[in-house]
Amino acid sequence: MPDADAWLDKEGVKALFGEAFNEAVEAAFDKAKNDEGKVHKAHLYVEACLIRVASDNDGLLPQPKSPKKQTCVVQIYVNSHEFGGTDKSCNGHRYDTIPFCNGMINAGMACYPVHYVHSQHDNHVEEHTVAEFIAWCIHGRDEGKGAGEWTSKGTGKYLEGGKAAGGQLTDQRFACRILEGELRFNMVNTVCLGVIHKVPAPGGMSAVGGTGSEYFYYDNGVISDQKLGTGEFTAYVQKEKSTDGNLHRCAPDEGEKKVEEGTHEKKTISIDLAALCKKFVEQDCPVMMKTLDLPDEPIPLWWTADMINASLGECWTAVDVADQKWVVGEFNCSCVGISKCLPAYCKPDTPNVSWKDIPAEEAGHATKYGDILGREAATLLGVGADKAAPKEEAPKEEAPKDEGKTA
Numbered sequence: 001m002p003d004a005d006a007w008l009d010k011e012g013v014k015a016l017f018g019e020a021f022n023e024a025v026e027a028a029f030d031k032a033k034n035d036e037g038k039v040h041k042a043h044l045y046v047e048a049c050l051i052r053v054a055s056d057n058d059g060l061l062p063q064p065k066s067p068k069k070q071t072c073v074v075q076i077y078v079n080s081h082e083f084g085g086t087d088k089s090c091n092g093h094r095y096d097t098i099p100f101c102n103g104m105i106n107a108g109m110a111c112y113p114v115h116y117v118h119s120q121h122d123n124h125v126e127e128h129t130v131a132e133f134i135a136w137c138i139h140g141r142d143e144g145k146g147a148g149e150w151t152s153k154g155t156g157k158y159l160e161g162g163k164a165a166g167g168q169l170t171d172q173r174f175a176c177r178i179l180e181g182e183l184r185f186n187m188v189n190t191v192c193l194g195v196i197h198k199v200p201a202p203g204g205m206s207a208v209g210g211t212g213s214e215y216f217y218y219d220n221g222v223i224s225d226q227k228l229g230t231g232e233f234t235a236y237v238q239k240e241k242s243t244d245g246n247l248h249r250c251a252p253d254e255g256e257k258k259v260e261e262g263t264h265e266k267k268t269i270s271i272d273l274a275a276l277c278k279k280f281v282e283q284d285c286p287v288m289m290k291t292l293d294l295p296d297e298p299i300p301l302w303w304t305a306d307m308i309n310a311s312l313g314e315c316w317t318a319v320d321v322a323d324q325k326w327v328v329g330e331f332n333c334s335c336v337g338i339s340k341c342l343p344a345y346c347k348p349d350t351p352n353v354s355w356k357d358i359p360a361e362e363a364g365h366a367t368k369y370g371d372i373l374g375r376e377a378a379t380l381l382g383v384g385a386d387k388a389a390p391k392e393e394a395p396k397e398e399a400p401k402d403e404g405k406t407a
Helices: 010-020 021-030 041-049 097-106 131-140 176-180 252-261 273-291 339-343 360-380
Strands: 070-077 111-119 182-188 191-199 216-218 232-236 264-272 301-311 325-333
Touching: 010 021, 010 191, 021 041, 041 070, 041 111, 041 131, 041 339, 070 097, 097 111, 097 360, 111 232, 111 252, 176 301, 176 325, 191 232, 191 360, 216 232, 232 252, 232 273, 252 264, 264 273
Parallel strands: 070 111
Antiparallel strands: 182 191, 182 301, 191 216, 232 264, 301 325
16 A cells, blocks of 8 residues: 555554544544555544534545545635635535545545635735835835835845746737637646637627626537537628727627628638647647746646637738647636536525536536546556546535535
């Protein structure tokens, strides 16, 4: 059994905890012990030592008795927020924690949902104006530069020395073809789950959610039999540039009328998603971390890459696939969510939702994503997806009648 010294029988647990050994620790041991009468230290620490934040673990599979690895999903919990954060279910877990944990468990590893509660740690808070913050980033504590008084241990001056000193901002030229939309590649290590074509709202330049932008989803054979192919988008575009120098589209229901009036023309862009994905996975991913000056770091387990067509020529004009140039405008591996689980996050009008409130089809899709993540994680950790434990049925618990969360 790997990591043998971390596996303890009851006498070993008593020796580890000393005077702190109590009924709670003993109960945690009895519940988690395997056929050899042993339990892993990590399991005991989670069950007996950490303050429990979630009111239940609705939907979480049983932890394996003899896991190949010990892992956890760390969630941020904000005591001052009604639900513990804008991404929380009624039990205090992040809305998509369950499929992540279950995917790891299905791959034969233990995975514990735990919480980081900021108020129980540093809890350092300062209030500054935007102008003071910008001055801090540029000038740091230099007097007379407008940063004000800071009690932070940091020194600011995040741009000092530029790229050579590890500057934290990247200057990018404007890619006018953002009006055609950007492509978000949803990745698990080097496995592409699918692509989202995010098109800014008419008159807009941002494809961020909540701005009126339109999203079009392309699966890569994960939740359907349809692999990535060609994506098309039709728009009614201005013939003359706006004052900002760009050719914006109008609302689709106004398109035909504006074409008749002679102010707009109908344009269709075509994107070879399959070819782009193939190049990204096979040519770009193998050199990506080295290119980012992180040669010793693995590709993230769960991440996204947002690509914009930076090909030369006017926006909305066709470019042969061989001549297309796509650039990454953003990588994200810090808070990527599973959108299929959104029915499980609390809002004022749905304050009591959790994993069990996700429709069966969407929950099944989320489970598939989690299982792929678990298999890839097992491979990265050297325990191999081919050795995954058989799946178990997740227990269903009743959702709490009220928040009832502890911190």
